[in-house]
Amino acid sequence: MVHQYKLNGYCIVLDTYSGSIHSVDDVAYDVIERYLTDTPEEIISYILNKYKDRPDVTRQDVEDCLADIAALKEQGKLFSDQKEAMITAETLKNRPTVIKALCLHVAHTCNLCCDYCFAGQGKYKGEQALMSFETGKRALDFLVENSGSRRNLEVDFFGGEPLMNFEVVKQLVTYARSIEQKANKNFRFTLTTNGVLLDDEVIAFANREMNNVVLSLDGRKEVHDRHRVDPMGRGSYEKVVPKFQRFVAQRANGTYYMRGTYTHENTDFTNDIFHMADLGFAELSMEPVVCSPDAPCALTKEDLPVLKRQYEILADEMLRRKKEGRPFTFYHYMLDLSHGPCIYKRISGCGSGTEYLAVTPNGDLYPCHQFVGEKEYRMGDVWSGVTNTALRDRFKLCNVFAHKECRDCWANMYCSGGCAANAFHATGDITGVYEYGCELFKKRIECAIMLKVAELETETF
């Protein structure tokens, strides 16, 4: 399967099943478009007629172009055969998996009352709760016991607002470090925070122990303060931005990224990304809101073309700022083409429900943080383990093969069938397809690949 598109002056051809990416000129673009439907003579005639004003486009030139395309096809880099690059659903079903990561919900409570919060102000449709050290300790032991011979284990401190249970976070990190050597494991921690409780002690601790920190900021003050308010309804921008700036300035080892949410009310969200870059933050993400379609902030069908254009504007601005020596990264544009994921990872997806589980404050297990609170998705608990094995098997099979709409989609090797939680919330079924999300994803991938092509063509990226 081949996908062709033009963006920012580049003509780009993707070969889905080999993963090959080609930067071509207008002539090759047109030849490839007709390669499987027209005869060579018909193609030559079409090209010579279309480019009759260009003396450099000769019959010999088009024949050479056809020969190059034939060679790429022979090498399996263009019009590649799906069968050669495909593993079967049965292979994935029988593939042994271990638990690699846990999302520890150390606090089902929050000091902000963001009205768009997918977690319902941190309570996940339940009561306020804090995870005890004993429950968290058992969760870490459960992870070690179920991770096989894998050495690196990921643990995310999540909420609600995890810093509302900071003492337990510190105790759990200390405990994890105490068992690493004996268990032959290496814990890699992440902290996601709204920033309200950041102080010098938290910053020093996080910079020492957290491999990554995710900092919630929506961009411009009026955008951030529209939703991210305290219980009194006061915006949090002025409180958290200086703390985030101090935190990031001191973060020498380990990564971070700013994570914003955009809604129907700021479909010009690139201005929020640029604002964050102007504040000195260089690792950025901005995600579409996840909420009821009836909510005032919900994205609409009419927003879609505007949002897609925003992703193009973002890519263009990133190129410009890179040239000016003030680059920033965007989460969805960071592709690793030469050392990226293998076919198994690309088909099987994120690992939710099989390799990654969320743990509630009382020790219940869910497929991921976005399923917490959905009672039918409870998988077990940290004492008994995964007892709902039928549900685990459903997630194991929730991959590209599970979505009939994905089979003929050019982007299926990039999105792996999409996010199960998004599918569930949009369609009621984890094997459904959240088409709005698909449209945004495909645009982001097109932009990300364009940036890679720009790097090749100009060596500025």
Place this chain on the structure above:
Amino acid sequence: KHIKTLETRDLSQSVKNGCGECQTSCVANQPCEKTNK
């Protein structure tokens, strides 16, 4: 020259070379821990 090909991981070859060492994700830009060692 009409076509430039970027250096990419050959997915059909990766059927043979599934180790499972990669991290979970929340996929296209997931670094492969095996080939990045």
